[in-house]
Amino acid sequence: MPPSRMPPTPVLHTPRLVLRPVRSKDAPVIQRRFPQWEVVRWLNAGIPWPYPADGASTYVATCLEEMARGEKSHWAIVPRKGPADLIGIIDLWPDDGVSRDQRGFWLDPAFHGQGLMTEAADRVTDYAFRQLGWPCLWLSNAQENRASRRIKEKQGAQLVDIMIGRYVGGEASQMVWQLMREDWIGRQAA
Numbered sequence: 782m783p784p785s786r787m788p789p790t791p792v793l794h795t796p797r798l799v800l801r802p803v804r805s806k807d808a809p810v811i812q813r814r815f816p817q818w819e820v821v822r823w824l825n826a827g828i829p830w831p832y833p834a835d836g837a838s839t840y841v842a843t844c845l846e847e848m849a850r851g852e853k854s855h856w857a858i859v860p861r862k863g864p865a866d867l868i869g870i871i872d873l874w875p876d877d878g879v880s881r882d883q884r885g886f887w888l889d890p891a892f893h894g895q896g897l898m899t900e901a902a903d904r905v906t907d908y909a910f911r912q913l914g915w916p917c918l919w920l921s922n923a924q925e926n927r928a929s930r931r932i933k934e935k936q937g938a939q940l941v942d943i944m945i946g947r948y949v950g951g952e953a954s955q956m957v958w959q960l961m962r963e964d965w966i967g968r969q970a971a
């Protein structure tokens with residue numbers, strides 16, 4: 782079954798953040814904030830490392846193509862108060878029936894530990910379930926990636942598998958989770 786096509790990426794709001802589609806002007810700030818070991822260590826091994834000088838511009842060009850084709854949504858995470866430029870990225874894409882992963886995120890370490898990604902992930906998850914009407918979300922993280930793992934736990938995702946994943950930092954245990962729409966809506970209502 783081919784994955785469904787995504788609509789144009791909307792601007793989403795949370796109490797402290799604006800999530801807006803990535804744009805070509807974002808490349809310099811991504812090039813500045815992204816290539817840090819703490820950020821990339823548990824990201825997919827497909828990310829070039831050491832990060833090349835044109836890494837962010839290549840990445841942004843891919844984001845724009847994927848959004849134009851309706852394959853993925855890529856949001857820049859911009860604080861309502863603080864720097865006017867992005868401090869991280871969150872992505873969402875339809876289930877392709879194979880990869881068991883539909884959401885990615887990273888935040889500049891200068892902004893870690895304030896609950897900001899929990900806020901962004903909750904908003905994007907709500908968009909997937911309520912606006913897009915998806916029945917479930919596949920999620921994944923390296924077992925050692927405690928912060929990412931904790932976000933899944935807090936969202937009520939169920940651990941369904943542990944396998945070997947390939948990360949920038951090497952091979953490691955990869956946790957695979959499923960978050961069901963009914964569970965999400967039920968938790969929000971409770």
Ligand SMILES: CC(C)(COP(=O)(O)OP(=O)(O)OC[C@H]1O[C@@H](n2cnc3c(N)ncnc32)[C@H](O)[C@@H]1OP(=O)(O)O)[C@@H](O)C(=O)NCCC(=O)NCCS
Nearest residue numbers: 820886887888893894895896897898899922927928929931
């Ligand atoms: C994952 C990431 C986005 C989390 O961002 P963040 O804004 O700091 O996360 P939050 O502040 O919303 O916190 C998430 C939870 O993880 C917990 N946490 C954070 N670091 C932790 C650690 N080392 N051990 C255990 N729990 C940890 C927090 O306490 C919080 O849980 P709580 O609300 O129960 O206290 C950030 O660490 C990051 O950018 N990492 C690098 C990129 C990455 O790994 N992305 C995910 C790939 S799957």
